[in-house]
Each structure stands twice: as C-alpha cells, then as structure tokens.
Amino acid sequence: MEFYLIRHTTPDVPVGTCYGQTDLGLTATFDAEAAAILPHLPAGIRTVYSSPLQRCRKLAERLFPGQLLCFDDRLKEIHCGDWEGRPWDSIEPGPLQAWMANRLHACIPGGESYTQLYERVTDFLQDLPPAEGPFAIVTHGGVIRSLLAHINEVSLGDSFDAFPIHYGCLVHVQRQEERLAHRFLHNVKRGEERHRPSLGKLRMTSGNT
Numbered sequence: 233m234e235f236y237l238i239r240h241t242t243p244d245v246p247v248g249t250c251y252g253q254t255d256l257g258l259t260a261t262f263d264a265e266a267a268a269i270l271p272h273l274p275a276g277i278r279t280v281y282s283s284p285l286q287r288c289r290k291l292a293e294r295l296f297p298g299q300l301l302c303f304d305d306r307l308k309e310i311h312c313g314d315w316e317g318r319p320w321d322s323i324e325p326g327p328l329q330a331w332m333a334n335r336l337h338a339c340i341p342g343g344e345s346y347t348q349l350y351e352r353v354t355d356f357l358q359d360l361p362p363a364e365g366p367f368a369i370v371t372h373g374g375v376i377r378s379l380l381a382h383i384n385e386v387s388l389g390d391s392f393d394a395f396p397i398h399y400g401c402l403v404h405v406q407r408q409e410e411r412l413a414h415r416f417l418h419n420v421k422r423g424e425e426r427h428r429p430s431l432g433k434l435r436m437t438s439g440n441t
Contacts, residue, residue, distance in 0.1 A: 233412065234366040236273065237376045237403040238295070240287040241265035248426050250320050252312035252343070252374075255285050265400045265422070266294045272402050272417040279367035281356075283307040283375070292370040306356040309372035313343025320429040328429065336388055346374070350388055353378040373397045379405075383412040398422065 242265060243256040273295065282292040284303040292301050315323055331338050339345045353375050369375075381391035383405065397403075402418040 233363070234404075234406040235363075236277070236366065236368045236417075237379060237401075237405060237414075238269065238291065238368060238370045239373055239376055239397055239399060239401040240283075240285075240291050240370065242399045242422055243287050246319075247424050248320055248430065250312050250315040250318050250323065250427075252309040252316060253285065254312075254316045256287050258287055258290060261422070262290070262294075266291060268420070269295060269400055269402050269418055273368070274366060277366055277368050279363055280370065281307060281367065282370040283309070283372060285309070285372075288370045288372065292368075295370070296368065304356060306352040307369065307371040307375055310340075310346060310349045310374045311343040312340050314341045315343070320426070323429070332428075346378075346388060349374055350378040350381070354382050357382065373401075376401065376403065380414060383414065399425075 240258075241262050242259045243251070244259050245251055245254075245256050269291075277296065278299070279302065280292055280296045280299055281302045281304055282288050284305065285308060288307070289301070289303070327341055331340055336346050339348070357379060369379075376397050377391050377395050378388070380386070380395045380403070381388055384394075386394050396419070398419050398421045400418065400420065400422070401416070403414050404417050405412055405414045407413075
C-alpha cells in the first residue's frame with residue numbers, strides 16, 4: 233500500500249471562524265498553492281479519493297485533471313453542527329466549555345466528536361480495495377491527523393501536537409515491512425489558522441464553571 237495525503241489549500245473564511253463541513257470557497261492564492269504541491273507528486277497516480285466539499289474537489293481537479301474522482305463523505309472534516317460558520321469567540325461559554333473539556337468524546341452540539349471523526353476515517357481506510365499503484369486522498373486537516381494517528385499508533389489526544397498540518401500539506405504513506413510509515417513532502421505554513429477561541433475567550437470560559 234502506498235498513498236499520498238493532500239490537505240486542501242487556504243479556504244476563503246475569516247481567521248477565528250468555526251468551520252468543518254461548511255462548503256467554503258478558496259482564496260486568490262489557490263493557483264500558487266496548488267502549483268507548489270505538484271512537483272512533489274509522482275506520475276502514475278490513477279485513483280484519487282476526495283472529500284466532496286469544494287475546497288478539496290477543486291484541488292483534486294487541479295492536481296489530477298481528467299481523472300475520475302471518487303468522492304466519499306467519510307473524508308469530510310469534523311461536523312461542527314450548530315457552530316458551523318460562527319466566530320469561535322461568539323459561541324456560548326457553557327456549551328463551549330463542556331466541549332473543550334472533553335473534545336475527544338463530546339459531540340459539538342448538532343455535530344460530532346473527534347472520536348467519531350476518527351472512527352469514520354479509519355473505516356474508510358480499512359474499506360479501501362487493493363490498489364495496483366499509489367493513490368491519492370485529497371481531504372482535510374482533521375482527517376489527515378486521524379489517519380496519521382492511526383497508522384503511527386499515536387493517541388488521538390496527542391495527535392494535535394504530533395502532526396502539524398498546514399494548508400496544502402502533502403504526506404507520503406508507504407508500507408515498510410510490517411507497518412505503514414509516513415513522511416512530509418510539503419508542509420508550508422501560510423498565515424494564521426485558529427480553530428479554537430482566542431486566548432482571552434479561553435480564560436473567560438475557564439472561569440465560568
């Protein structure tokens with residue numbers, strides 16, 4: 233088994249917005265970000281799996297023109313439910329604190345937990361048919377992190393620090409002896425990402441027990 237994990241490029245959304253399965257567009261840097269990924273991809277990738285959300289679909293179409301794309305809902309980002317599209321700092325302190333205290337297992341209101349994300353992503357990996365050559369998966373940060381945690385036997389809680397994954401990230405995964413191993417081929421930080429409340433909001437929330 234050999235495959236390439238590719239995170240979508242920078243989405244068109246204000247920093248500090250809570251989003252997961254919101255179908256966001258892409259910024260004006262899309263062309264440059266996609267071009268930076270291409271030199272690291274080998275020829276001969278015939279099978280491409282992708283999240284159906286447009287930020288992944290458009291990148292898959294750009295990197296693999298003319299190829300049939302296999303869309304799978306299990307490759308979507310975590311479902312942020314009632315918080316989708318809201319600024320993190322506008323979310324009510326009570327539900328926010330309850331989720332942050334146990335975000336691995338607690339569901340976002342109307343959405344899912346990180347454990348549920350992990351389970352559907354690993355189900356996807358286990359359901360893959362045998363491939364004759366390398367294949368690609370164009371997806372989201374949470375999905376890539378879950379896959380890397382799984383193949384490296386890293387706990388989901390530790391995976392947030394263990395695997396920094398920036399927009400346009402490219403990871404090569406290949407079987408070596410009895411296990412899968414990974415290496416980052418492209419992972420350049422472009423601007424700020426903030427997928428949680430600001431520090432001031434966190435301090436305020438922690439005091440509202």
